[in-house]
Amino acid sequence: xxxxxxxxxxxxxxxxxxxxxxxxxxxxxxxxxxxxxxxxxxxxxxxxxxxxxxxxxxxxxxxxxxxxxxxxxxxxxxxxxxxxxxxxxxxxxxxxxxxxxxxxxxxxxxxxxxxxxxxxxxxxxxxxxxxxxxxxxxxxxxxxxxxxxxxxxxxxxxxxxxxxxxxxxxxxxxxxxxxxxxxxxxxxxxxxxxxxxxxxxxxxxxxxxxxxxxxxxxxxxxxxxxxxxxxxxxxxxxxxxxxxxxxxxxxxxxxxxxxxxxxxxxxxxxxxxxxxxxxxxxxxxxxxxxxxxxxxxxxxxxxxxxxxxxxxxxxxxxxxxxxxxxxxxxxxxxxxxxxxxxxxxxxxxxxxxxxxxxxxxxxxxxxxxxxxxxxxxxxxxxxxxxxxxxx
Amino acid sequence: xxxxxxxxxxxxxxxxxxxxxxxxxxxxxxxxxxxxxxxxxxxxxxxxxxxxxxxxxxxxxxxxxxxxxxxxxxxxxxxxxxxxxxxxxxxxxxxxxxxxxxxxxxxxxxxxxxxxxxxxxxxxxxxxxxxxxxxxxxxxxxxxxxxxxxxxxxxxxxxxxxxxxxxxxxxxxxxxxxxxxxxxxxxxxxxxxxxxxxxxxxxxxxxxxxxxxxxxxxxxxxxxxxxxxxxxxxxxxxxxxxxxxxxxxxxxxxxxxxxxxxxxxxxxxxxxxxxxxxxxxxxxxxxxxxxxxxxxxxxxxxxxxxxxxxxxxxxxxxxxxxxxxxxxxxxxxxxxxxxxxxxxxxxxxxxxxxxxxxxxxxxxxxxxxxxxxxxxxxxxxxxxxxxxxxx
Numbered sequence: 001x002x003x004x005x006x007x008x009x010x011x012x013x014x015x016x017x018x019x020x021x022x023x024x025x026x027x028x029x030x031x032x033x034x035x036x037x038x039x040x041x042x043x044x045x046x047x048x049x050x051x052x053x054x055x056x057x058x059x060x061x062x063x064x065x066x067x068x069x070x071x072x073x074x075x076x077x078x079x080x081x082x083x084x085x086x087x088x089x090x091x092x093x094x095x096x097x098x099x100x101x102x103x104x105x106x107x108x109x110x111x112x113x114x115x116x117x118x119x120x121x122x123x124x125x126x127x128x129x130x131x132x133x134x135x136x137x138x139x140x141x142x143x144x145x146x147x148x149x150x151x152x153x154x155x156x157x158x159x160x161x162x163x164x165x166x167x168x169x170x171x172x173x174x175x176x177x178x179x180x181x182x183x184x185x186x187x188x189x190x191x192x193x194x195x196x197x198x199x200x201x202x203x204x205x206x207x208x209x210x211x212x213x214x215x216x217x218x219x220x221x222x223x224x225x226x227x228x229x230x231x232x233x234x235x236x237x238x239x240x241x242x243x244x245x246x247x248x249x250x251x252x253x254x255x256x257x258x259x260x261x262x263x264x265x266x267x268x269x270x271x272x273x274x275x276x277x278x279x280x281x282x283x284x285x286x287x288x289x290x291x292x293x294x295x296x297x298x299x300x301x302x303x304x305x306x307x308x309x310x311x312x313x314x315x316x317x318x319x320x321x322x323x324x325x326x327x328x329x330x331x332x333x334x335x336x337x338x339x340x341x342x343x344x345x346x347x348x349x350x351x352x353x354x355x356x357x358x359x360x361x362x363x364x365x366x367x368x369x370x371x372x373x374x375x376x377x378x379x380x381x382x383x384x385x386x387x388x389x390x391x
Numbered sequence: 392x393x394x395x396x397x398x399x400x401x402x403x404x405x406x407x408x409x410x411x412x413x414x415x416x417x418x419x420x421x422x423x424x425x426x427x428x429x430x431x432x433x434x435x436x437x438x439x440x441x442x443x444x445x446x447x448x449x450x451x452x453x454x455x456x457x458x459x460x461x462x463x464x465x466x467x468x469x470x471x472x473x474x475x476x477x478x479x480x481x482x483x484x485x486x487x488x489x490x491x492x493x494x495x496x497x498x499x500x501x502x503x504x505x506x507x508x509x510x511x512x513x514x515x516x517x518x519x520x521x522x523x524x525x526x527x528x529x530x531x532x533x534x535x536x537x538x539x540x541x542x543x544x545x546x547x548x549x550x551x552x553x554x555x556x557x558x559x560x561x562x563x564x565x566x567x568x569x570x571x572x573x574x575x576x577x578x579x580x581x582x583x584x585x586x587x588x589x590x591x592x593x594x595x596x597x598x599x600x601x602x603x604x605x606x607x608x609x610x611x612x613x614x615x616x617x618x619x620x621x622x623x624x625x626x627x628x629x630x631x632x633x634x635x636x637x638x639x640x641x642x643x644x645x646x647x648x649x650x651x652x653x654x655x656x657x658x659x660x661x662x663x664x665x666x667x668x669x670x671x672x673x674x675x676x677x678x679x680x681x682x683x684x685x686x687x688x689x690x691x692x693x694x695x696x697x698x699x700x701x702x703x704x705x706x707x708x709x710x711x712x713x714x715x716x717x718x719x720x721x722x723x724x725x726x727x728x729x730x731x732x733x734x735x736x737x738x739x740x741x742x743x744x745x746x747x748x749x750x751x752x753x754x755x756x757x758x759x760x761x762x763x764x765x766x767x768x769x770x771x772x773x774x775x776x777x778x779x780x781x782x
Contacts, residue, residue, distance in 0.1 A: 003745035359746030377780030382773035389768030
């Protein structure tokens with residue numbers, strides 16, 4: 001008989017959506033060419049700036065995080081230049097693939113791939129070395145929190161390196177904005193991208209692109225090669241009038257305004273601290289259960305561990321889902337590693353708190369024991385609880 | 392910085408309402424004299440019968456549990472007879488007060504009060520003795536789970552005693568129906584009453600009255616003394632046509648249908664078992680923290696403990712609410728005891744699961760330590776977690 005009956009999405013996106021947001025999205029549709037919509041959109045944009053920690057525009061684009069990242073990538077490359085794409089996991093590799101696909105269209109002379117082992121973070125020195133050797137790199141892509149490996153990069157240090165060059169830094173903040181400290185203006189991030197379905201507590205469907213001054217200037221130099229989602233100039237021009245170039249997902253925009261209000265009511269720094277505490281408690285519980293962490297440079301938005309020898313991935317994930325209503329994620333395969341079936345991951349982002357983490361640790365412990373492990377009952381919640389009790 | 396940020400109502404009513412129910416209640420109002428409403432109402436009534444475990448009518452009445460209990464009390468007394476009102480807490484005393492108030496109107500010759508100490512349960516033998524000495528008792532009121540003392544009575548045994556007499560047994564199932572095993576037909580309960588805002592996962596506003604065969608017959612013998620909420624004959628007559636005598640709270644009725652569907656999807660016996668496990672884990676955590684339980688015959692729908700010497704009730708309850716978003720209840724004063732400021736109580740009913748209980752135990756432990764107790768950090772969740780790990 002299950003003692004956990006509430007569905008908990010601990011997957012690193014989509015994550016659970018608060019009832020206040022669901023109810024806001026259930027409001028009747030309003031037309032987007034009205035003062036009522038403009039007021040909502042203006043408030044959303046201001047709240048986004050406060051979460052991105054920028055005074056520059058943050059565009060709201062229909063689509064997922066990938067849509068927005070693709071838009072950022074293809075609008076900012078100088079024809080006849082190189083791109084530098086850094087990867088240590090599945091998502092970094094995706095941004096590499098996008099430039100490979102677009103190379104002929106955009107006139108990319110070389111897409112330089114800087115790879116680090118999965119579970120490790122690139123260093124600023126490594127990035128600096130490549131930039132020095134290739135002064136004709138016009139764009140660098142960097143994943144802040146690599147969701148596939150639960151690994152965080154030092155964006156501040158890398159932004160300091162890139163901003164001394166002519167290259168623009170596009171940061172994948174899809175599992176970092178609104179959950180880890182990311183300071184767009186202070187750190188000199190040129191472009192910061194995220195999606196709605198992670199830390200921002202909305203269903204999938206919106207992406208956000210923060211555009212620093214250097215990126216805005218670059219947009220004027222580069223000719224558009226895409227249209228609806230993909231021409232950032234259109235979104236920027238409309239944004240300056242509190243408007244959108246095309247029919248936007250009105251209900252999602254309404255919901256996002258409310259979700260950001262919740263983040264600001266909690267306080268952005270409190271949200272960061274909560275995510276850090278949840279991640280610390282999760283890692284403590286994994287370690288107490290005898291599991292090895294997947295990252296040497298752990299992110300606080302996603303945490304993960306290797307399964308012990310002989311434990312079946314599908315048994316654990318189906319077990320946590322079917323017996324405890326807790327949804328966790330498995331591993332992914334990529335060019336740098338094959339982690340499918342070998343690891344599991346949980347989210348510490350968005351609408352999740354200590355109660356959910358305790359529930360998740362109980363579920364994982366129970367299913368590991370059902371798969372032949374001999375973890376003393378209560379070990380995982382005791383370890384997580386001890387972290388929470390530190391305050 | 393709070394690691395618990397989701398508001399959790401662990402008060403023994405109102406309790407949290409699932410988003411599915413909130414969203415159903417957000418549907419546009421439909422008129423109650425339509426086939427659409429009748430279909431919803433018919434389904435609600437059938438689902439209520441399955442939760443009450445009866446094939447007899449279960450009436451849906453606008454108002455709280457008290458409204459419904461008052462209606463049951465005043466419609467079933469034979470003029471010129473006695474009533475027996477059993478109390479071991481605040482709510483049992485309330486049903487005593489109601490008959491005292493109505494005694495002249497209803498022609499009650501004596502309202503016999505059978506009192507047991509708070510925290511203890513009346514026995515079937517005690518009830519039998521009073522009934523034998525007073526064959527002219529026409530109604531007995533009994534609280535199944537006394538919310539003020541977290542104490543459960545043996546309804547099955549007492550119903551067996553009462554059903555051998557001409558007296559009708561009205562059972563207050565306000566914190567038992569849908570959370571503790573209560574079998575209306577099998578146990579021979581004449582009237583079973585509950586409210587919407589406890590185990591049934593709805594906002595306050597609806598009460599339910601299950602009417603057994605003997606109670607239906609009694610309704611024909613007794614003249615009505617009330618009207619809208621208070622004349623059960625009107626509700627019964629309409630019920631037989633899938634209808635309501637007056638404009639009902641349409642949105643609440645829609646929501647209740649969905650909430651009961653959730654209960655049936657989980658399985659009523661699983662719901663009972665979940666409540667029992669949550670209560671067992673709560674009591675284990677209280678004991679592990681060195682607290683004394685308030686009940687000698689503990690209910691599984693509400694659990695409670697005495698504060699240690701010198702700990703302030705308001706500091707604990709404000710602390711769990713303000714620092715952890717966990718709402719717990721304090722004690723109540725009555726004729727049998729004065730527990731205000733001396734105890735706290737939590738709910739194990741309705742939309743609550745092991746994650747919420749772990750969160751609550753963390754909150755209580757943290758606030759007790761903030762008030763000078765020296766509980767080893769993590770003790771409460773470890774004790775609760777060990778119970779959950781027993782499966």
